[in-house]
Amino acid sequence: MVNLGIRVVGGKRMPNGELGAFVSAVNQAKYNQILGEVKEGDQVLEWNGVLLNGKTFEEVERIVNSSSGEVEIILKSEGEKSHRISNLRRYSTAMRDSSRFANVTALPVSQKTLRIKDASPDRAPPVPMHRRNGHNGTIGRNPSSRIYDNVDSLDYGNDAWPNKPQDSLGYLQVAISYDRASSRIVVRVVAARGLKMRDQARRLAPNPFVKIYLLPGRKVSNKRRTRFVPCSTDPEWNQIVEWQVSPVSLPSLYLEFSVWDYDRLTENNALGQVTVSLAAIMPC
Known part of the structure; x- marks a missing residue:
């Protein structure tokens, strides 16, 4: 998702054997746009209300690419028990410093x-x-x-x-x-x-x-x-x-x-x- 400043990759096998989706890259030039909350390696639990666990690479790619306007994601960082919700806009012109x-x-x-x-x-x-x-x-x-x-x-x-x-x-x-x-x-x-x-x-x-x-x-x-x-x-x-x-x-x-x-x-x-x-x- 270049427009959002992050790339999400699904279908990765986790230690428990389940498939998961993760942030594989963060565009530092759009750090303010993604609220400073998203880090490379974060697990993406939900994308606009859709659970990404158990979905293949292709399924996650289809879900992410079908989004438009504003996007809500639920994240879990490595080593954290808590989840963090981040809300992103696809268009950087809508964001302010x-x-x-x-x-x-x-x-x-x-x-x-x-x-x-x-x-x-x-x-x-x-x-x-x-x-x-x-x-x-x-x-x-x-x-x-x-x-x-x-x-x-x-x-x-x-x-x-x-x-x-x-x-x-x-x-x-x-x-x-x-x-x-x-x-x-x-x-x-x-x-x-x-x-x-x-x-x-x-x-x-x-x-x-x-x-x-x-x-x-x-x-x-x-x-x-x-x-x-x-x-x-x-x-x-x-x-x-x-x-x-x-x-x-x-x-x-x-x-x-x-x-x-x-x-x-x-x-x-x-x-x-x-x-x-x-x-x-x-x-x-």
Whole structure:
């Protein structure tokens, strides 16, 4: 996959006798495009929701070459117990240098801790694009930010998480800003605390990740997602997603955050969701 900056080869025999697909080459010139997460030798478990284990070289090649637009892959690095999700765009023109996030830090930011509500959002085909960001940046707090009615909001503090009620599904930290220069909504999904256990009796923690939809209109092109964090009720993502949106449309838009438990073998389970109004970050 030259356009994605990586080459994936299937049909390789693994020590357990099963066929697997692996990243055989990474184009360093497109390092930013592949998010800095993909390494040569990584095993590719899924490609756009299709399991690659057990497939021949030709089958994997056909699956990879039939992809278009954005691509979602699930990776496992050698020596790691956890899997990493990476979301790639086929066209480098759609990607931006991650250092551009520095331009956003000077703008008003709504940074909140949101109480997660019980919900079971519909699943949608994976067509997200996300970027990880290593810059800490100076993100300020905006106490006047308005949150949509079905969200309990608390001002965010690095060490100040609310006490969790017995019936709570947990809390999600996000930071939202609008970059006027490029007409971008920029969302940093920071962390969550107190998520529901996958199996309370056996003390099994979930593999949480977050799906973010720009609403109204549940289009796959408006969907983004984070990578998943293995076996944690207190995951930290510190991951950035963004959308191109004109200023005039901001007051009518919402962001839906749904937290999911990733399961490689069965259906992903919804852990809850919250919805935030973007009217609060409308540029003056």
